[in-house]
Amino acid sequence: MNAPDAAVLHVPETPDRPALVLRPWRTEDIAGLIEACRDPVLRRWTTTAVDDEADGERWVETQRQGWASGTRLAFAVLSPRGRLLGHAVLKRNDPGGPAGEVGYWTTARARGRGVAPRALEALTHWSFTTFDGLERLELLHQTDNTASCRVAQKTRYPLDHVLPAAPPAYLRDGHVHVRHAGD
Incomplete structure (x- = not known):
């Protein structure tokens, strides 16, 4: 994917949910990213630590790379007016291979508004329709992250197995949810 700006996903509003725009991260998102990363709930569940402008620039550059x-x-998951609501990512260690991993987070203000499942569903659909040969997507989270478990269930990622803790990097067991192309 050499032209990330061409990858913009639009999720229409519903009677009870706002419209969403998913597009590659840009420098102008850094202020919202710094604000989002101050949230202790987000810090508990992610490794994202962006405390200042320099951290933000490095983070956005990592996404570009x-x-x-x-x-x-x-x-970046945004409101139609450009307010940062979250993040969604497709990771492919083998870009031509049959499997990938999805991840996401939402800002404190976006939680409970259906942002995570709708963004994840858009990312999943885009992933399976964009990449020939992609057959399987995994969603991983800590077993005590019940909100992520609910998002996985809402987006048809059934629990596949429990991943044992692997200290020091992974102190707790994890759930591995899997969705296959065509599910």
Whole structure:
């Protein structure tokens, strides 16, 4: 994927949910990213630590590099007016291979508004329709992250197995949810 700006996903509003725009991260997203990363709930569940402008610039550059290599296709999840609501990402260690991993987070203000499942569904649909040969997507989260478990269930990612903790990097067991192309 050499042209990340061409990858813009639009999720229409519903009677009870706002419209969403998913597009590759840009420098203008840094202020919202810094604000989002101050949230202790987000910090608990992610490794994203962006405390200042320099961290934000590095983070956005990492996302750009991921697009260039095809290994990390990361989207800022925005309101139609450009307010940051979250993040959604497709990770492909083997860009031509049959499997990938999806991930996401939402800002504190976006939680409970259906942002995560709708963004994840858009990312999933885009992933399976964009990449020939992509057959399987995994969603991983800690077993005690019940909100992520609900998002996985809402988006038809059934629980596949429990991944044992692997300290020091992964202190807790994890759930692996899997969705196959055509599900």
